[in-house]
Amino acid sequence: MAIFETIVIAFWAMLPAYVPNNAAVLAGGGRPIDGGRTWGDKRVLGDGKTWRGTAAGTTAGLALAGLLTLAANSVGSAIGVDVPEFTFPAALGLAAGAMLGDILASFLKRRSGRQRGAMFPGLDQLDFVVVSLPLTALLATDWFVDVFTWDVIAVVVILTPVLHVTTNVIAYKLGLKNEPW
Ligand code: CTP
Ligand code: K
Ligand code: MG
Numbered sequence: 001m002a003i004f005e006t007i008v009i010a011f012w013a014m015l016p017a018y019v020p021n022n023a024a025v026l027a028g029g030g031r032p033i034d035g036g037r038t039w040g041d042k043r044v045l046g047d048g049k050t051w052r053g054t055a056a057g058t059t060a061g062l063a064l065a066g067l068l069t070l071a072a073n074s075v076g077s078a079i080g081v082d083v084p085e086f087t088f089p090a091a092l093g094l095a096a097g098a099m100l101g102d103i104l105a106s107f108l109k110r111r112s113g114r115q116r117g118a119m120f121p122g123l124d125q126l127d128f129v130v131v132s133l134p135l136t137a138l139l140a141t142d143w144f145v146d147v148f149t150w151d152v153i154a155v156v157v158i159l160t161p162v163l164h165v166t167t168n169v170i171a172y173k174l175g176l177k178n179e180p181w
Pocket of ligand 1: 025026029047048049053054099103106109116117181
């Protein structure tokens with residue numbers, strides 16, 4: 001596969017996993033998932049992981065997967081790249097997996113003594129990849145094997161931190177996010 005094609009497919013296939021975190025930032029608030037509970041002297045997840053943010057993020061990812069599926073044929077022929085359609089299990093694995101990865105990362109941050117909003121380089125940028133890809137492979141194995149070839153996975157691992165840093169700096173400058181990570 002040509003490198004341009006690989007990058008386009010990696011970006012396209014990951015969009016339903018990229019959007020949930022940003023949607024959660026916009027929609028977040030209300031009751032925290034851990035209900036304020038602590039484990040030892042630390043919160044389990046913290047106030048930054050809310051039911052509303054998680055539901056909105058997952059919904060946004062699913063909705064985007066639906067839109068991309070509708071657009072796949074026309075976008076594909078316009079740019080000459082065979083971009084994939086999403087099955088429901090694939091969309092769910094990507095969107096819910098991204099939210100779950102972010103939640104697990106917060107769990108690890110609290111366990112390691114980091115306050116809400118603290119930076120955890122590496123984990124902050126790749127948490128959602130680490131969970132969304134295996135979950136998608138589990139829920140939509142045939143689709144996953146088809147779309148996420150090794151070269152696509154390699155591009156995802158390189159592209160994701162770059163996009164993550166960029167969008168978070170923009171969200172921070174726009175005043176949507178408290179920290180630029
Ligand atoms: N958010 C949410 N629910 C989620 C994820 C995010 O409501 N499942 C919202 C919260 O308002 C959160 C903001 O999006 O503060 C930014 O997300 P993130 O950076 O992941 O959370 P932090 O507040 O930095 O908390 P943590 O240290 O636990 O990552
Ligand atoms: K995060
Ligand atoms: Mg944060």
